[in-house]
Amino acid sequence: MRQALLIIDVQPGFAPPEWLVDGIRALIGTLPSVATVERHDESITPFEKQLGWHPAPDDDSLIPADRIFIKHGYAPTPQTIDYLKSLNLERVLVCGLQTETCCLAAGFALFDAGLQPTLITDLTVGSSLDRTGGLGVRLWEHHFKHTVRSSDL
Template sequence: MKPVLLIIDVQSTFNPPNWLIQKLEKLLPSVHSIATIELHDESIVPFKSQLNWAPSEFDECPLKVEKVFIKYGYSPTDDLIQYLKGLDTQQVYVCGIQTDTCVLAAGFRLFDAGLFPCLVTDLTVGSSLDRSGNLGIQLWKHHFRSITTSENLSSNTMI
């Protein structure tokens, strides 16, 4: 099975920049892709009581991907992990919003599930702490070592 692109939380709640949407739309026809969106349910993850902020209760992914997984919190769900394992893939390319939080959490979840996460550095946006994503990229390199760019994906790896 060819590798999968996992797009994390590209949704209106997190104001994805136009350049990110455009780059992803250009890449999507040539890749096997799934996405997550983060929704709020205080009974599942206490965002409001702990952070006085929460993602929207309703949102959607603006991209045409093969499947969208809903999550309540930072990490991908067991359903997403089982879906990936059902595809008989090990390599998962990860991109999206909040490189230093939700994207990094996806890396840990994939790694712990025995998969091989690789960050697509030019398809990520950091959190409000570091919108450039550089902090998240450095943390990713430290923990997982594997990074690439969308140019490498479209020219070599996934087509």
């Protein structure tokens, strides 16, 4: 199956658990990989104004992915989606941080682009609302259907 890994916002400013970083790193080199890094620019996305917090302006990915794309906000950039489409994939495996927000936003962007988003349920962490990621997994299954565990890969 032609597939790639999309790693969402695994960066120092969000303090991902070590098990998540280790689990994702174990997949690097086994398939094409793309990581997003969320950076703050209030003129692009008003996190501070609307939410009273913001990501770091200069974070980098903790995962050595083949390609890294900077984003400002929840969803991956059009350039990220275009790159993934150029790989002629059957599915995009999504993992990383904020299952019910940033990962879900990536799922919608992938779906809208005609790609098959597939969440790796044991390599994702939810927001402070639900650190287990359970809410995000249920939303993912409702909207996109496709999930796997890292042991299935």
